[in-house]
Amino acid sequence: MGDSRPIQSTRDYIYRTRDRIGQGAFSNVYRGVHRESGVPYAIKVPRSCNSAQELERETIALTSLCHENIVRLYDIQNEIGSGMPVFVMEFCSRGSVLSLLEDPENHNGLHDRDIIALLSDIASALKYLCSVGFVHRDIKPGNILVSETEVGRNIFKLSDFGSSKFIQETGEYESLTGTEEYLHPHLYERAFIDRNLGGKFTSAADLWSLGATLAHAVLGEVPFRPFEGSRKNRNEMFKMISRKHDQDIYGRQSTPNGKIVYYREIPSHCNISLGLRQHLETIIRGLLRGNASQWTLDTYTREADHVKKLTPHTVLLAESLAFCQFYAEPYQTIDRFLKAICGNWI
Incomplete structure (x- = not known):
């Protein structure tokens, strides 16, 4: 719904359906502009009436959040003609971390400056979310958007709060959500291996997802990959993430159901300089632990701040x-x- 005409509009905004810049399970996102000022905005349009109801969760979350490293929701208006609610959001000119990795110069991962900014910006966003009692629950490269400053520096911003949850009172949650390539082993097991398992989850799940996201940004590809891919062989994927040693930062399987080979260092072909690799390996290892030794958010933010201050x-x-x-x-x-x-x- 809402995509049949090449040009769509609300009272104050206009967009073309050919200018789609993103899509999700419940919506399409277009580059639009304000009618009078011409300022660009991201226009999120639900795919259907049912999708509009699903997006209410994200709307409620975003209206209560205000931070420079979290994508802003500016307005909600109705599309002229269909009456579909349209969400007017901050436009991030560089797309997402996932699309940034598609640039030829980032084929082997992001470079130092972007990785340092990513570490710091997401640390700041997560610290803020923790202070207001939220967990994101779907951290991944596609949900971190990239805006560019006038001097060419990339700023990284958490987006897509449709799965977020307010857990300030208990610090725990039970529902299953997230993207499987970045799921904490305990979440993955319950979601894909044994649905009858009980248990509750905490913000530690966000930290694992962040570790997998950082590893993806450094490597240029997902950190854990069974031979047939994570979605074609979930048993092997679970084995890979649940049996890894605390020092391992990524794993590969080269034959069907074959031996899983783990790696503890960033490979030499990656774009990260030698001087920064040891710091990043320490951070990724600390986050990618599925046990009590996993880093806390405080530990991560301290280390991200430390790396930012290095000369x-x-x-x-x-x-x-x-x-x-x-x-x-x-x-x-x-x-x-x-x-x-x-x-x-x-």
Whole structure:
């Protein structure tokens, strides 16, 4: 519904159905503009009347949230002709992290500057959500949108709060939701392996999803992949994520039902500099733990803040004649700086 005519409008906004910039289970998203100002907005249009009811959950969540790293809901208007409710949201010019990874220069993952911004921006968003008692419950690359500043810096913003839940009173929830490639092992088991399992879930599920999302952003592909793909062999996928060691950051299976091979380091072909890899490996490992040793949000936000404050230096390695990026602690002495470089690369 609402997509039959090439140009659609509400009282204050207009959009073309060919300008679709995203789609989900319940809606399509278009690039539209304000009639008078010409300012661009993201116009979220339900697929049907039933979908409109499903989107009410996201609307309720977004109207109570206000943070620079969370996509804003500006208005709700009715589409002229169909009467369908239309959600007018912040327009993020760079798309999502998923679409950013489709750019040729990001084929092997995002580069340092974007990864550091992603770490910091999502840490800030999750800290805010925690302070108001929300869990997102569907963190993934497609649900992190990217806006660009006037100086060319990317800002990362959490979006799609249709699965979010207010859990301030209990800190727990029971319902199953999320995207399976990024699900915490306990959620995955109950959703796809044994529906009769009981149990409640906490914000730890968001942190696992964030770890898988960060790994995807660094690797350029999903971190855990059975031979036939996660959705064609869910038993192998569950085995892969539930049996991994705390030090493992991604896993692969090269033959049907074959041996699962885990990796503990970011591969050399990725775009992340050598100087940043160790920090990222530590963060991803900490988040991708399905047990009591999993990092808390406080631990993650501290480490994300620490990485943001590191000072980048370009170093020429004499042996290989290669330039490498090294990240030093603020106010680090020259002596400690040189020792750190030797410890990492020589």
